[in-house]
Amino acid sequence: MSFIIRSVRHDDLNQLVDLAKQFNLLNLPGDRKVLSEKIDRSEQSFAGKLEKDKAEYLFVVEDLEEKLIVGSSLVIAKHGNDDVPHSAFKVLKRDHFSSDLGIGFIHQVLRFQLDFDGPTEIGGLLVDKSYRRRPEKLGKQISLSRFLYMALHPDRFEERVLCELTPPLTEEGRSEFWEALGRRFTGLPYQEADLLSQSHKEFIESLFPQEDIYLALLDSKARLVLGRVGEATKPAQHLLESIGFHYLDEVDPFDGGPHYGARLHEILPVKYGKRAKVTEFPDASYKDQMLVATTGEEFMASLCSVDLRTSAEGNQVAVAPKARTILGLEVGDEVYLAPFHYNRGK
Structure with missing residues (x-):
């Protein structure tokens, strides 16, 4: 079979909707109107018509023999600006020691951070379920190919590159981390809060605690998933690690999923x-x-x-x-x- 990775075109819309509906990712939902807008934005981005903090690049894999779109990947040129900052919990350690008792503890704490000059973010990685585990390794092809484009146009991207990995979720798609923390401060269910955060960050900044949060105060289910990667996302984690990405000691404020990062010039397909x-x-x-x-x-x-x-x-x-x-x-x-x-x- 013959496959090609290329920039998305508007006549890919119908097939892209079908593909996205298999997964319904937040940054690539199976919504025709949203995907049509993303294709518009991508075409303008590839043409160099958008500022960096508005640009998104959408790549697709086409099976040339079947004339089918069977995979996708996305690059958000700059995730985090004055209007919509990038948010995260930094995972830090704090030492406590008692002279009276002669004992001490090292506590992990979460510190809420907003980044108004954010990194480039990669995401939107999808491969049609019927094309997985093929010898061509299409997921790896579509993931790595976007770095070739970034290497050709480094001025269009940030030097910091980020990937937010999905943590383990419950069978109903809930986040134990969100239930233990975010829901208590916002009153919102996980899916609604995560969707809202794509375009609005004010409620996070206003309602989340600004002080350090001790993990010891969260229930064990929430602590267990913090910084962990869900089973379905582990292949993506291993691929990122193999090309130079590493855990940033930083997690998503909604689901506790780990943030991985690298410097653009140190990512191996670029290097x-x-x-x-x-x-x-x-x-x-x-x-x-x-x-x-x-x-x-x-x-x-x-x-x-x-x-x-x-x-x-x-x-x-x-x-x-x-x-x-x-x-x-x-x-x-x-x-x-x-x-x-x-x-x-x-």
Whole structure:
């Protein structure tokens, strides 16, 4: 089968709605009107028509043989500004010692923080359930490909890159952390508060306690999920760790899910990515698999078999014929390549 990752287009809307309805993520809901607006925003963002704090880039995976949109990923160029700041609980430690008793305790505390100059945020990662566990590793392809675009246009993104990971939730979709903390200060159920927070932060700032919150005062169910990752999200966590992301000792104020982050230039597809000119070698071996992205007007990327060589003239790459056709590459075109496999762990 042939797959291509590319920027979203408006005629993808119907299929994107069907895909999003399988999951109903907050930042990519199965709502036709919301997704239509997101596609508009994405097209304007790729065209360079929006300020950084308004820009969102939506990528899709297309099965070219079936003409189906089977995956997506999203980059929010700047999450947190003067109007809608980024919010989080910082997880800190505080020491308490009693001379009379000769004993001490190290307590974990939560400190509420607002960031008015926020990071770039990645999210919206979806793969059609019938396309999971395929040898092409489409989830990994769509996740990594967005970093190739970010490497090509670093000025459009922040140096700090954030990913908010989903924690364990109850079977009904409730958050034990929210029930123990947020609900007591806002009176709102979890789903309603989380949805409202996408566009309004004032109620969090006004109603959440500004003082440190001792975790020892929360019930054990809430403490157990703090900073943990839900089973369905663990593959995404492992992938992020393998390319340089790490836990920031920071959690979502609604569900206690962990925030992972990295510096843009230290994310491995950015750090080890390189530009190269497309060429033909008479003895091409195509022994390496790399993600290859176009550098022209429309962003397209694909996992390709390549033969990459470096000479005094610079990097030159021969791309296997089928992949070259998929990406519409001609000899002399410039592409951006990044490894697909990384050995780095925690």
